[in-house]
Amino acid sequence: MPSLKNMPKTSIILVNPQMGENIGAAARVMMNFGLDDLKLISPRDGWPSESATANSAGALDIMPPVEVFDTTAEALKDCHTIYATTARPRDMRKTVMDAHQAANDIADKQSQGLKTAILFGGERAGLTNEDVALAENIITYPVNPEFASLNLGQSVLLMAYEISQATSKTTPITLPDGDSAPVTQSELDDLIGRFDQELSERNFFRNPDMKPTMMRNIRNMLTRTNLSEQETRTLQGIISALIGNKVK
């Protein structure tokens, strides 16, 4: 039986975090439960951060260097399955899970050798719809609706805890290989970029104001499908065929 130790660990991705203290708190609770892959998207106060280091109880000194990106999409390039944490409901057709269900799902994916990532929004506004659209799954926390004040560090703590619980139970299984290897985020992005380009050239987005929403809908559909690499190639082939000429 292969060891789970060598499986890729979940990335914790903080999108536009504001307070260094909260980044430090996130690092600390990650290390408490054995997670060490922290990525930041445009932290408000820059990086590195003294207040983050001070509040991490030493975690930032012993974990691998935190990576910083300008955009969420860049940080997700090597990921197969993405989870977005949101407090309020979104009008998107995605699988909605609580922390426990999500952790079990992540443990399953890890045991198949797949790379997962969890997106956490900034303290004030949470994730944008564009960020949520990058994810296959939505995680909501079952907090008291009359007092829902979970902060960023606490949200990360609950997921880190649940993942630690779930991965200590899971036994690795083997990944279906060959044709059904799951697509990476960058291959998916290539496909979505192709749709954007070909549709733009053909005036599909008649009203430019509507383009972001329509592209987000297309991304949501394609993300939800959990495409394999082979299927992604098939879709590229379909686009090429459709933009070609009729054969007489």
Next chain:
Amino acid sequence: MPSLKNMPKTSIILVNPQMGENIGAAARVMMNFGLDDLKLISPRDGWPSESATANSAGALDIMPPVEVFDTTAEALKDCHTIYATTARPRDMRKTVMDAHQAANDIADKQSQGLKTAILFGGERAGLTNEDVALAENIITYPVNPEFASLNLGQSVLLMAYEISQATSKTTPITLPDGDSAPVTQSELDDLIGRFDQELSERNFFRNPDMKPTMMRNIRNMLTRTNLSEQETRTLQGIISALIGNKVK
């Protein structure tokens, strides 16, 4: 089954807590998960505490008054079953549970109308052996042994979370309706038929033997996506756009 709403809730008992901030943090995470019975044993800096109030995000203003006792035994007088949280192993013959098991046990006890309490030690030294001796059960957290720095608020958070999980059934998740009404099979068949026709006319299925397999793959992708009616119309529009001419 009687409603759990009227059952006595678990008491959270902080024994010799030092920092007001941590008491406030405990109150906050308790309220997040529907617990509101907080008791303190000889808090170092007295009670009430401004820093506790400031750090509770309003929880201390809306929960019933916190009770303060001189000794742990006094605070436990009305309790039936007691749990002591400890980081290090104790040389005592007690039932040892993790947070998840303890929460299930507490939910069982509550459903029998029994009053439970959980003891948390102070920041520096944890519970004394005398305090642990008052408890039937020991709760340990499965933290990373190489980085075990869970603070008081975080320890209370994990128990409050697990108890909330154990005492509530997961609510079934429904998909949003409206624009996202699911597609009917006949609309889906129309869409798949459209792919078949347009792709056939453009010689996508070069080898006729492969066509059934390729069409099945396309159907699998589209079926798995659980398309809405709106999305199906979008895909029809995409096909129309792609087979059109480029706009100069």
